[in-house]
Amino acid sequence: MNDGAPRTVRDRVRAELTNEIKAIARRQLAQEGASALSLRAVARELGMVSSAVYRYFPSRDDLLTALIIDAYEAVAIAAEQAEQSASRAGVAARWLAIARAIRLWAVAHPHEYALIYGSPVPGYRAPVDTVPASARVSFVFLRLLADGVASGEIEVGEPMPIPRAIHADFTALRDQSAVEVSDQILARGFMVWTELFGMISFELFGHLHNVIHDYDTFFEAQMRRAGRFLATGT
Amino acid sequence: MNDGAPRTVRDRVRAELTNEIKAIARRQLAQEGASALSLRAVARELGMVSSAVYRYFPSRDDLLTALIIDAYEAVAIAAEQAEQSASRAGVAARWLAIARAIRLWAVAHPHEYALIYGSPVPGYRAPVDTVPASARVSFVFLRLLADGVASGEIEVGEPMPIPRAIHADFTALRDQSAVEVSDQILARGFMVWTELFGMISFELFGHLHNVIHDYDTFFEAQMRRAGRFLATGT
DNA sequence: TGTACATCAGTGAACGCGCGTTCACTGATGTAC
DNA sequence: TGTACATCAGTGAACGCGCGTTCACTGATGTAC
Secondary structure, three states, X not given: OOOOOOOOHHHHHHHXXXXXXXXXXXXXXXXXXXXXXXXXXXXXXXXXXXXXXXXXXXXXXXHHHHHHHHHHHXXXXXXXXXXXXXXXXXXXXXXXXXXXXXXXXXXXXXXXXXXXXXXXXXXXXXXXXXXXXXXXXXXXXXXXXXXXXXXXXXXXOOOOOOOHHHHHHHHHHHHHHOOOOOHHHHHHHHHHHHHHHHHHHHHHOOOOOOXXXXXXXXXXXXXXXXXXXXXXXX | OOXXXXXXXXXXXXXXXXXXXXXXXXXXXXXXXXXXXXXXXXXXXXXXXXXXXXXXXXXXXXXHHHHHHHHHHHHHHHHHHHXXXXXXXXXXXXXXXXXXXXXXXXXXXXXXXHHHHOOOOOXXXXXXXXXXHHHHHHHHHHHHHHHHHHHOOOOOOOOOOOOHHHHHHXXXXXXXXXXXXXXXXXHHHHHHHHHHHHHHHHHHOOOOOOOOOOHHHHHHXXXXXXXHHHHHOO
């Protein structure tokens, strides 16, 4: 149906309107948050009658799902582009580039960040469609880990014991991502990755308010430290 | 007015009803999330007419504020109790006790956790009243840092450069908390603290779904590793 | 190229719902003397 | 201890609002021959 380029005028108009609906919805999201997102408000701003939106999205939740997928893809693309721009640099620099790119996207789109990394929207259950989109950004990081190990920039050091249950999960992750990285480095990677999103969430959700004032500098300093930990385990 | 014990029957009934309202609201929060919390639904479950609730909370937002403060205090109390039970143990064990207690509280009260550490509730602006409550839990951690440095269990190691702007914020934090800990250890502490909440948020908000299966074990392993980093910087 | 029919986009009205908040009221509880 | 008045809790009706979703409809666009 919608594979390839749109053939007819109708198809093209439809694709444009679909995007316009999403753009308006994103804007309203940015003003009021996810649970205040309403089809009627979108229709109003579009200059259409509310029932017309149903020609494009069968329900409010489907619109929300589309926004969620778009948001996941936007972070992923931001990370991928940063990674590519820095691809000739070392692992530490690439890590910083990725971390900065993700944070900058989040700061520029706080409600979209909240939509995907904040509390789940009440009454909404994410369908499976969102899974591949959500995984995409972490693959950027996993590839960085693999590169770092291959180049020797990530020092493996003395192995630490990993619980059996976690080893199984890590093995599954290696299979899915086709990235061969040892348990120990995956565990280290998880710490740094968690740190990154914890940091952004703290900043955006107000937990550093009146504690830290220069968010940019603080983020930069902590991420540099995290990068060192990633590379050397210290 | 309400200083000390309630004097009259009316006062006692009022205090009980206020608590009951909060309890019902908390339960509804747990079922539907914060933005679905409604005074009318609470009144319905109370068996009262909706306007009666206004005798207890002047608006929906005030009820929400009360829940937020209660939630902050509940995590703080959980952390404090864990800390006290482990107060004779070493810093590593105390850190683990605190981390576990906070996570267990979060897992037991996911919507209350989301209320305070997830995305802000749309259309709601937290009043200043919530600030002291929100800070309480981190003071537990700051005191642990100070104890660890005093006892030598936290190794200071070679100092690392801290940006001037961050040094100023850290100084203010030392003043507010009356905890004397060096910039370097504060920075390290921030990393570990961020890691803890990042981890809990990842788990509760579904970002480890189908990746990690044994959350308990994973959390335990990562927090042990974080504890080592806290103590030794490695 | 032209016509006949099928598909689709957008309209407008309607259904049923729940929400926050206000207000004048009744009856019970508390207080001052 | 008893009475008169003030305070307070809860009622019931109402205001005005916005929401998601359905449905029969009109008119425009696309397709097959």
